[in-house]
Amino acid sequence: MRYITLTLLSFVHWSVAQTAEHNGVRIAYQTEGQSDTTLLFIHGWTINQSYWQPQVEHFKKKYQVVTLDLAGHGKSGDERDDWTMEAFGNDVVAVIKKLDLQNIVIIGHSMGGSVMLEAVNQVPERIIAMVGVDNFKEVGTTLTPKQQKEIEMFLGMMQTNYAEVVDGYARNMLFTPESDSVMVDSVVQYMRSADPVMARNSLKHSIEASEREVQLLQDAPTKLYLIQSDALPTQEKSLKKILKHGYEILSVGKTSHYPMIEVPELFNTQLEEVLHSL
Structure with a gap:
C-alpha cells in the first residue's frame, strides 16, 4: 500500500487523549x-499527531512511542498569542517532563524540525538522536530581497484569504504530480481548517527563525538524521560546516512533503535503519 489517507486515519481508534500543560494551555x-527508549514524534505546520499513526502502529511493538498535538493544532488548546518555535518547543518539553522521558529519539517533520531543536536545546541530556523529516534542506541560506518581498506578500494574502491561499500553496508546493489525489485532498482540507492567525504567525516565525536554527544545530548534542523526499534537494554544504556531530540522509524517493503517510513502509524502514545504528 503506497499511502495512507487522512480520511482513513480519521477512523483509526485513538484512546482518550492525555494532556500536559504549558502556560495554561x-x-x-x-x-x-x-x-526504555522513547520515539517522540512532532508533527509539522497545520497538521496533527494522527499523521504519525502508521509509525505508531509499527514501532509500538518495540519502543515507547509518544505523539502530541502542538498548541493550536489537533486536540490541544489554543489560548495563546505566542506562536514562535520556542513556544512550540516548550509544548514538547512539557510532555517530556510530565512523562519523565529519557533516552529519547526525537523526530520532527517540516516545521516540527525547528520545534524539535528548541526542545532539544532545553533537555539535551535526555536526547539520544534527532531525526528530521523533509526539512533542513536550505540551512544557512540567506533570503534575497526579492524572496523576502515574496514572503511578505504571501503572508499578507494569508491574512485576507487564508483558506484559498493555503489551498493553492499546498497543492502546488507540497505534493508531486504522482501524489494520490485522495491524499492530497485530505491533507489540504485539514490545512484549510486550521486557525488562520496561528497558521500565519507560526509560518512567519518559522521563516524568521533561520539564524537561530543554525545556532541550535551547531549546539546539537547528537548526530542529525534526515529522512528526506528527493522532490527537492538537500543543500549539504552548510550541514557539513554546522553539525559537529555530523548528519546522515536517508532517502524515501521522490515523494510529497508527507512521506510518513505516502510511503509509510519505506519511511518506517529508513527510521529502523536510524534506530539500528544507535
Missing part, C-alpha cells in the same frame, strides 16, 4: 508501547 498527547 493543554497539550494533548498519546503514548503507546513500553521500552
Whole structure:
C-alpha cells in the first residue's frame, strides 16, 4: 500500500487523549508501547499527531512511542498569542517532563524540525538522536530581497484569504504530480481548517527563525538524521560546516512533503535503519 489517507486515519481508534500543560494551555498527547527508549514524534505546520499513526502502529511493538498535538493544532488548546518555535518547543518539553522521558529519539517533520531543536536545546541530556523529516534542506541560506518581498506578500494574502491561499500553496508546493489525489485532498482540507492567525504567525516565525536554527544545530548534542523526499534537494554544504556531530540522509524517493503517510513502509524502514545504528 503506497499511502495512507487522512480520511482513513480519521477512523483509526485513538484512546482518550492525555494532556500536559504549558502556560495554561493543554497539550494533548498519546503514548503507546513500553521500552526504555522513547520515539517522540512532532508533527509539522497545520497538521496533527494522527499523521504519525502508521509509525505508531509499527514501532509500538518495540519502543515507547509518544505523539502530541502542538498548541493550536489537533486536540490541544489554543489560548495563546505566542506562536514562535520556542513556544512550540516548550509544548514538547512539557510532555517530556510530565512523562519523565529519557533516552529519547526525537523526530520532527517540516516545521516540527525547528520545534524539535528548541526542545532539544532545553533537555539535551535526555536526547539520544534527532531525526528530521523533509526539512533542513536550505540551512544557512540567506533570503534575497526579492524572496523576502515574496514572503511578505504571501503572508499578507494569508491574512485576507487564508483558506484559498493555503489551498493553492499546498497543492502546488507540497505534493508531486504522482501524489494520490485522495491524499492530497485530505491533507489540504485539514490545512484549510486550521486557525488562520496561528497558521500565519507560526509560518512567519518559522521563516524568521533561520539564524537561530543554525545556532541550535551547531549546539546539537547528537548526530542529525534526515529522512528526506528527493522532490527537492538537500543543500549539504552548510550541514557539513554546522553539525559537529555530523548528519546522515536517508532517502524515501521522490515523494510529497508527507512521506510518513505516502510511503509509510519505506519511511518506517529508513527510521529502523536510524534506530539500528544507535
